[in-house]
Amino acid sequence: KAGVTQTPRYLIKTRGQQVTLSCSPISGHRSVSWYQQTPGQGLQFLFEYFSETQRNKGNFPGRFSGRQFSNSRSEMNVSTLELGDSALYLCASRGGLSTDTQYFGPGTRLTVL
């Protein structure tokens, strides 16, 4: 069974731009979560989607948004990029027989210049 995939793997943007990241969960998984990883703040939860509905949300500004499609693929969008948004963005899915364990994708490295 294929793992969680994320595209693109690397992105370079400039301040003020917006960006969209994509995540395809493991087949059969209906929950997708997004995390931001930075050297200073560590791993922080952004949001979780389940069956196209946002189920949980972390403490991030409204510039960070997401959505989930009927095939469980998810996208997250960051508008008006700031230098501090430079980070590794990790997507994780769960579902099937083990809804309590999250499986992570390889991440998207976003650099904001």
Add this chain to the structure above:
Amino acid sequence: AQTVTQSQPEMSVQEAETVTLSCTYDTSENNYYLFWYKQPPSRQMILVIRQEAYKQQNATENRFSVNFQKAAKSFSLKISDSQLGDTAMYFCAFMKLVHSGNTPLVFGKGTRLSVIA
């Protein structure tokens, strides 16, 4: 709010030796899961082992085992017969269980483990 503390930012171990990574957590919850994830330089976060809080028996997965002390809120990871491929950042994570569905993972800051040949 739950917090997870990993007090060892960096550790090193000789190949084939045993090493223990520490993790403590703070919660008032009774039903939860604990996890250890590893993140090699390739950045892919990989599940190492998980422990259900209601289970008294410590989880084991091949060379990896945990020492779960619920009263002390301690969850350490022991790696036996360390291999070069074990070199990675190790994250301890906590997840609360609720009736409406599981909650997000709360991570510690990580321990960077280097296995030396």
